[in-house]
Amino acid sequence: MSDRKDRVDGLAVVLLLGCCALWGVNQVAMKVALAELPPLTQSALRSAGAALLLWGWSLARGIPLWQRDGTLRGGLLAGLLFAVEFGCMFVGLQYTTASRMVVFIYLAPFVVALGMPLISRSERLDAWQGAGLVLAFAGVVWAFAEGFGRGGGSMQWLGDALGIAAAVLWGATTLVLRGSRLGSAAPEKTLLYQLAVSGIALAAAALLAAEPWPRQVGLLSWAALAFQTVVVTFASYLVWFWLVRHYPATRISAFTLLTPVFGLLAGVTLLDEPVTLRLLLALAAVSCGIALVNRVGRRT
Numbered sequence: 001m002s003d004r005k006d007r008v009d010g011l012a013v014v015l016l017l018g019c020c021a022l023w024g025v026n027q028v029a030m031k032v033a034l035a036e037l038p039p040l041t042q043s044a045l046r047s048a049g050a051a052l053l054l055w056g057w058s059l060a061r062g063i064p065l066w067q068r069d070g071t072l073r074g075g076l077l078a079g080l081l082f083a084v085e086f087g088c089m090f091v092g093l094q095y096t097t098a099s100r101m102v103v104f105i106y107l108a109p110f111v112v113a114l115g116m117p118l119i120s121r122s123e124r125l126d127a128w129q130g131a132g133l134v135l136a137f138a139g140v141v142w143a144f145a146e147g148f149g150r151g152g153g154s155m156q157w158l159g160d161a162l163g164i165a166a167a168v169l170w171g172a173t174t175l176v177l178r179g180s181r182l183g184s185a186a187p188e189k190t191l192l193y194q195l196a197v198s199g200i201a202l203a204a205a206a207l208l209a210a211e212p213w214p215r216q217v218g219l220l221s222w223a224a225l226a227f228q229t230v231v232v233t234f235a236s237y238l239v240w241f242w243l244v245r246h247y248p249a250t251r252i253s254a255f256t257l258l259t260p261v262f263g264l265l266a267g268v269t270l271l272d273e274p275v276t277l278r279l280l281l282a283l284a285a286v287s288c289g290i291a292l293v294n295r296v297g298r299r300t
């Protein structure tokens with residue numbers, strides 16, 4: 001009997017809000033650590049550390065990870081997509097502004113909405129749900145509109161294109177998780193594929209890019225990296241893949257549009273940035289859009 005649910009319940013909402021809040025704070029942690037740890041090196045360390053934690057967690061709980069179950073091909077593909085996605089993000093930020101990158105990355109839910117009906121017809125959005133997804137994305141655009149118009153140089157188009165590529169890769173990763181044997185695999189195994197493959201790929205990318213290893217890393221940067229590794233990459237991603245397995249991917253993907261808004265709120269809380277009317281209106285728009293995406297319509 002399938003344990004997949006056809007709608008997002010209260011437990012899923014609480015878990016999704018928690019994940020989005022953590023991912024929003026993660027943006028601040030990444031910014032703090034980037035002062036001393038180069039981006040590709042930081043991302044590789046995060047994936048490798050979380051992979052070790054996940055392996056220990058699985059051993060302690062007796063979760064089998066190495067049996068042959070037909071997930072290898074999908075797992076390697078998902079891990080490669082995961083690694084290239086982060087590579088596109090970090091490289092793209094060298095050519096475009098952070099505000100533009102955030103807006104382009106959160107095109108990912110549209111990729112999922114377009115692709116999921118090819119995997120499961122029950123996840124096709126109706127007109128109201130589609131309008132909700134557009135409204136939520138409009139809220140993200142509004143939140144970052146002030147920084148979106150600032151120039152990023154003559155190569156800004158390349159950074160923007162890499163941001164769109166990262167969004168497509170993020171959405172494609174979700175589709176691979178649902179459309180392959182990974183859809184019925186344990187969340188621990190699904191996540192381990194992505195962490196192990198991305199850790200190796202990002203480390204290789206850091207070596208090819210000749211990123212210098214910092215001579216000294218302060219306690220604050222190590223704390224920020226530890227938060228990213230333990231809380232975000234290990235714990236919250238494990239919860240996310242459990243949600244992808246058990247709930248409609250299109251509907252839970254819409255919740256990810258809260259992440260950049262939570263990132264702005266984290267800046268207000270942790271970096272003493274001002275609360276603006278624009279931010280509050282954006283939060284309201286994203287919330288209303290998510291509510292529309294998760295509305296329960298009449299089914300024939």
